[in-house]
Amino acid sequence: MKRIFLIAATLIVANFAVQAQQNDEAAPPYHKHRHHQFNDLSKQLNFTDAQKQEFKTINQNFHNKMEALNKNEDITVRSWKQQKADLAKAHKAAFQNLLTPDQKEKMKEMRQMAETKFRERSEHRLEKMKTKLNLSDDQVSKIKSISQDFRSQLKTIKENEAMAHSDKKSQIMALVIQQKKDFRSVLTPEQITKLDEWKKEKSDRF
Numbered sequence: 001m002k003r004i005f006l007i008a009a010t011l012i013v014a015n016f017a018v019q020a021q022q023n024d025e026a027a028p029p030y031h032k033h034r035h036h037q038f039n040d041l042s043k044q045l046n047f048t049d050a051q052k053q054e055f056k057t058i059n060q061n062f063h064n065k066m067e068a069l070n071k072n073e074d075i076t077v078r079s080w081k082q083q084k085a086d087l088a089k090a091h092k093a094a095f096q097n098l099l100t101p102d103q104k105e106k107m108k109e110m111r112q113m114a115e116t117k118f119r120e121r122s123e124h125r126l127e128k129m130k131t132k133l134n135l136s137d138d139q140v141s142k143i144k145s146i147s148q149d150f151r152s153q154l155k156t157i158k159e160n161e162a163m164a165h166s167d168k169k170s171q172i173m174a175l176v177i178q179q180k181k182d183f184r185s186v187l188t189p190e191q192i193t194k195l196d197e198w199k200k201e202k203s204d205r206f
Contacts, residue, residue, distance in 0.1 A: 044110065045103045054098055062091040081164075088164040122147055132198055133191045142186045150179045 042052055065087050069080065099107065126147075130140055157163070157171050184192055 045099070045106055051098055055095070058091065058094045058098065062087060062094075081167075084164045085162050085167075089161050092161075118151075129195070133187065133194050135191070139186050143183060146179060146182045146186070150175065 038055070042055075047055070066084070069083055069087065072080070075083070096104070126140065126143060129135060129143075135143070153175055154172065157168050157175070160168070163171075184195075187195065
């Protein structure tokens with residue numbers, strides 16, 4: 001299921017601009033990773049130098065506003081969440097306004113490609129599990145239903161404009177954990193043992 005989470009996380013990253021740091025060497029590992037993600041995105045979309053600089057400005061402004069909001073102890077939790085969501089929505093809109101029509105179309109193609117690969121990998125993984133675990137047709141049908149429900153809920157979270165990125169991330173993590181539980185509930189104890197052994201074998205190879 002780790003593979004599914006990584007793919008889901010990739011889809012979310014594709015929809016939102018990541019926070020780039022101006023000094024890569026001084027940035028913590030987490031921000032370095034996001035900086036590299038931005039570099040990959042800017043290459044794929046062929047950002048101009050002006051777009052790169054404007055993107056950094058957009059992110060810095062967003063970071064400053066979020067920092068100020070997080071330090072404000074005089075607001076209610078409800079107000080804090082609403083303002084956080086508003087900032088995230090404005091941040092996304094600013095990023096979209098930065099893009100040319102061709103770049104927006106490229107982003108759309110990238111998302112569609114990622115979703116297609118997600119489905120293909122899920123189907124390939126299910127076929128391997130069917131053989132490895134000797135799944136019945138009924139089990140395969142249930143697992144497919146769980147996967148479809150996962151994608152539907154993931155899409156709903158992604159398209160929720162009122163939700164902040166950090167909240168989306170936490171909901172996706174919870175969704176993945178629930179999907180794993182639902183999946184394992186379909187298996188017999190013997191199949192779960194085989195699955196765990198299979199995962200351990202794959203892990204030991206690296």
